[in-house]
Amino acid sequence: MTESPTLKLRLGAIAHGGHTVARHEGRVIFVRHGIPGELVTVRLTDSGENAKFWRADVVEVHEASEHRVPHFWEAADALRHRDPVGGAEFGHITLEHQRELKAAVAAEQLTRLGGMKAEDYNFPAVQAVAGQDDGLGWRTRMSYSVDAEGKLAMSGFRSNTLTAIDSMPLAHPAIERTGLYTMDFSGIERVEAAVSSSDDSTVLILLAESRPGAARKAARQFPEGVNVAAFSQQGGSAADGRGELQALTGRSWLQESVLGESFRITGEGFWQVHRAAATVLSERVMELTEPARGEQIADLYAGAGLFSLPLAKAVGPEGRVFSIEGAPGTHADAKNNLRELRQASVIRGRVERVLRQVARDAQLDAVVLDPPRAGIDKQVAAEVGSSGVSRICYVSCDPASFARDTARLTSRGYELAHMEIHDLYPHTHHMESIGLFVRR
Structure with a gap:
C-alpha cells in the first residue's frame, strides 16, 4: 500500500466541522486532531491535484498548544491510531478550550453566513453543563457497526474502514455495563444502544439483522434486565417507517421523565443524546x-x-x-x-x-x-x-x-x-x- 504523503504545517484558525485551517504553497488544507497555533506533521488523507482543498490528520506534534492534553480514548487518538474512529475528535483539547473554539466557530458562521456584524452583536460564550467535569459518560444513545468478526466497531471521519472497539468513554455507564463489547454479533448489521436519561437501570438494545435468526441468538448474551428488540425488516427502522420493532426480551421502548412530565420513546424514536x-x-x-x-x-x-x-x-x-x-x-x-x-x-x-x-x-x-x-x-x-x-x-x-x-x-x-x-x-x-x- 502506498504511504500517504506528509507535510509539516503551522495550524491556523478553527473551522466548522472540527478542523483547523492550514496552508501549503497556496493550497488550503483542513486538518483534524490539531489545535490552532500548533506546529505539526500531518498525513494527507485527501490530496487530489484538482481538489479545491486538501484534508489531513495530525500524526506528530512538534510545538504543542498549552491546551493540548492526552486523549482519553486510544481508538480516537490520531497520534496513536492511523485511522482514528469518529465521535471524540476534540478529545485532545481541554474542555474549557473546546468551548472557546466552539464559540469562535459560531461567531464566524453568524458573521459569514448569517450576515451579522461582530461590532453590532455580542456573540455568546458556550455554556458548560452542570455536573460534567470530565465530559465523559453523557451519551444516552449509541450506534455501532459490526465488523467481519462480529465485534462492535466504528469508523473514522470519511472512512469506510471499521475498527473494533472495547469501550466508548462518551457512552452512558449503563450502556458500558451491559458487556456488549465482548459479545458476538455475527449476522447483525447494526447495533443501537439507548438508556433512559431519567432511569439509569433501563437499557434498550436494538438489533438490525443481516442474517435471519441472528438477533435472537445475540439477545441471549445480554444479562437479565436488558431490553432487546430487533427490526423486522432488514435495514429497516421503526423511526423511518421502513420496519417494525419486535421485542425479544423485555420491551421495545424507554420511559423518560423531564421536569416532572413522562415521555414514552419507542425504539429509534428521536430523543436528545x-x-x-x-x-x-x-x-x-x-x-x-x-x-x-x-x-x-x-x-x-x-x-x-x-x-x-x-x-x-x-x-x-x-x-x-x-x-x-x-x-x-x-x-x-x-x-x-x-x-x-x-x-x-x-x-x-x-x-x-x-x-x-x-x-x-x-x-x-x-x-x-x-x-x-x-x-x-x-x-x-x-x-x-x-x-x-x-x-x-x-x-x-x-x-x-x-x-x-x-x-x-x-x-x-x-x-x-x-x-x-x-x-x-x-x-x-x-x-x-x-x-x-x-x-x-
Missing part, C-alpha cells in the same frame, strides 16, 4: 418562548413532544399547540405522550405544508423550531415569515445551518434578540444553540 439535554433545552425553550394562557403555538419538528407537552400545559385548554412531525415512529410517540391534552393537535406531515394549513386556520402567536442538522429550508422559512408570529424560538444542533437560517429569518422581518450556546456534545465539535427571534 446528552443525558441532561432534554431538561436543559426544555427549561430554556419555555423561558424564552414565554407561552401565555390562551395562546396558539406551532411546535415544528416536534419529535416525541418534548416541547409540545409543557407548551400545551402552559397555554391551557383555552389555547392550542400544534405538534408537527414527519417521522411516523416519532409521531406515534408524540400522539401517545400528548393524548390527555385536548389543546394539543399532533399532526404528521411535511412541516411547510402542515404549517401553511395551520397558519391559515389559526392565529399563531409563536413558533418553536427544533429541526435536524440541515436546518429549515427556504420554504419553511417563508411559511414561518408569512405566519406573522411575534416570536420564534429556534433550537439548533449545527452552527452553520443556524447562521444560514438566521439570515433567512432576518430577511423576513425578524431580529435575533437572544442567543445562547450549550456544550451538549463534549469532546466533539458539535454544539447546541438556542435563538429567540422577534418580529421587528
Whole structure:
C-alpha cells in the first residue's frame, strides 16, 4: 500500500466541522486532531491535484498548544491510531478550550453566513453543563457497526474502514455495563444502544439483522434486565417507517421523565443524546418562548413532544399547540405522550405544508423550531415569515445551518434578540444553540 504523503504545517484558525485551517504553497488544507497555533506533521488523507482543498490528520506534534492534553480514548487518538474512529475528535483539547473554539466557530458562521456584524452583536460564550467535569459518560444513545468478526466497531471521519472497539468513554455507564463489547454479533448489521436519561437501570438494545435468526441468538448474551428488540425488516427502522420493532426480551421502548412530565420513546424514536439535554433545552425553550394562557403555538419538528407537552400545559385548554412531525415512529410517540391534552393537535406531515394549513386556520402567536442538522429550508422559512408570529424560538444542533437560517429569518422581518450556546456534545465539535427571534 502506498504511504500517504506528509507535510509539516503551522495550524491556523478553527473551522466548522472540527478542523483547523492550514496552508501549503497556496493550497488550503483542513486538518483534524490539531489545535490552532500548533506546529505539526500531518498525513494527507485527501490530496487530489484538482481538489479545491486538501484534508489531513495530525500524526506528530512538534510545538504543542498549552491546551493540548492526552486523549482519553486510544481508538480516537490520531497520534496513536492511523485511522482514528469518529465521535471524540476534540478529545485532545481541554474542555474549557473546546468551548472557546466552539464559540469562535459560531461567531464566524453568524458573521459569514448569517450576515451579522461582530461590532453590532455580542456573540455568546458556550455554556458548560452542570455536573460534567470530565465530559465523559453523557451519551444516552449509541450506534455501532459490526465488523467481519462480529465485534462492535466504528469508523473514522470519511472512512469506510471499521475498527473494533472495547469501550466508548462518551457512552452512558449503563450502556458500558451491559458487556456488549465482548459479545458476538455475527449476522447483525447494526447495533443501537439507548438508556433512559431519567432511569439509569433501563437499557434498550436494538438489533438490525443481516442474517435471519441472528438477533435472537445475540439477545441471549445480554444479562437479565436488558431490553432487546430487533427490526423486522432488514435495514429497516421503526423511526423511518421502513420496519417494525419486535421485542425479544423485555420491551421495545424507554420511559423518560423531564421536569416532572413522562415521555414514552419507542425504539429509534428521536430523543436528545446528552443525558441532561432534554431538561436543559426544555427549561430554556419555555423561558424564552414565554407561552401565555390562551395562546396558539406551532411546535415544528416536534419529535416525541418534548416541547409540545409543557407548551400545551402552559397555554391551557383555552389555547392550542400544534405538534408537527414527519417521522411516523416519532409521531406515534408524540400522539401517545400528548393524548390527555385536548389543546394539543399532533399532526404528521411535511412541516411547510402542515404549517401553511395551520397558519391559515389559526392565529399563531409563536413558533418553536427544533429541526435536524440541515436546518429549515427556504420554504419553511417563508411559511414561518408569512405566519406573522411575534416570536420564534429556534433550537439548533449545527452552527452553520443556524447562521444560514438566521439570515433567512432576518430577511423576513425578524431580529435575533437572544442567543445562547450549550456544550451538549463534549469532546466533539458539535454544539447546541438556542435563538429567540422577534418580529421587528
